[in-house]
Structures are given as C-alpha cells and as structure tokens.
Amino acid sequence: MPITVVIVAYVIGSIPFALIVARRWGTDLREVGSGNLGAANVLRSSGVYAGAMVAALDMAKGVASVWLAARMSDGPGLPAAAGLAAIIGHVYPIWLRGRGGKGVATACGVFGMLTPMALPPALAIFAAAVWATKYISLGSVLASMALPPIAYALGSPAPAVLAATAAAVVIVFRHRSNVLRLWMGAERRFGAGA
16 A cells, blocks of 8 residues: 555656646647746746746645645655655656656645644745846755755654655755756746746
8 A cells, every 4th residue: 555655656646747737838848948837937938827827736746745644644654755746746747757856846745744833944044045046046055955854853853854855855966957957057047037
C-alpha cells in the first residue's frame, strides 16, 4: 500500500498543468521563453491570469498528494514521501521524458501541508528576494534552501525535514542554469517577456 500511494503521488505531480494551460492560450511552452514547464514561464508567455492558474494548480498537486497519503497513514513518513514524489513527478514527468517544471509551486503545496509553520517564513524570503532583485529564480533558490533549517528549528517532524532537504536539492539542481545566468548577469527579471 505505501508504495502504491507514493506512485499515485508521483503521477499526480506529473500532470503538466503548465503545458495544458499554455496550449489554451495558443502557446507551446516548450518552444518559448526558458522552455520550462512552470508557472513563471506561463506568466511570461501567456499572462498573469494563466500564470496564477498554473501556480494554483501546481500547488494543488502537492496538497492532494500529501492529503491522500495522510488519509492512508497515521504517521508523518508516508505523507512526506508522497509529497516528495509529487515534486519529483512535477520535475521529471515520465510522459514528457523527464522534462517538467522546477518544482517550486508544487513544493509550496506539499510543505504547506507538511510544515505549515515553516512555509510562511520561507515564502517571506522568496518575496523579499524577488522584490529586491526582480529575479524569481533567486527567490526560489533562497526559499527552498531556507525551508529545511526553518522546519527543523520549528520542530517539524523528521520525515518532513528530510523531505524538505531532498526537495531543496532537487529544486536548486533544476535551477542550475538560472544560477549560472545570475552569475553572468543574463537572467531574466520579473516582468520581462518570454
């Protein structure tokens, strides 16, 4: 049963809402902007409404995966594993040959369920970084790196802290090209078109 829940969570996470929504706006997201299947690229290519819709749907994938696992288990381990599986599904969807998004919005949904007290400070770091620099990628990297120690400091269950650490590794790895562009001064700022 636990492995089935984790597989289902992966499948939920791998639903490519960014690709689906952008197509309704007449855009193949893989061919515009960064080519990334995430809310930020939808925002740039299809507008604020479409970007917000994708962010909400991607967060809902994380929420649904953790909620389902929590219904099947009394402890924190299975929900943490399912949440991480949903993030990995979003980042590496099997039916798109592993070419998904970067996992940030799905992680927000996951850790809003697993570490509800730790998520707001991490989101504050994200917002402050984006406000100060206009770089969504920088805010995403800083917030994902900050979440595990914040969760630990606030007494979150060990499986949730471990899941947050693993998610941070995945998210930072997926942002490696953004980090390189930041270093070179070539990263797109918030508000720039696709």
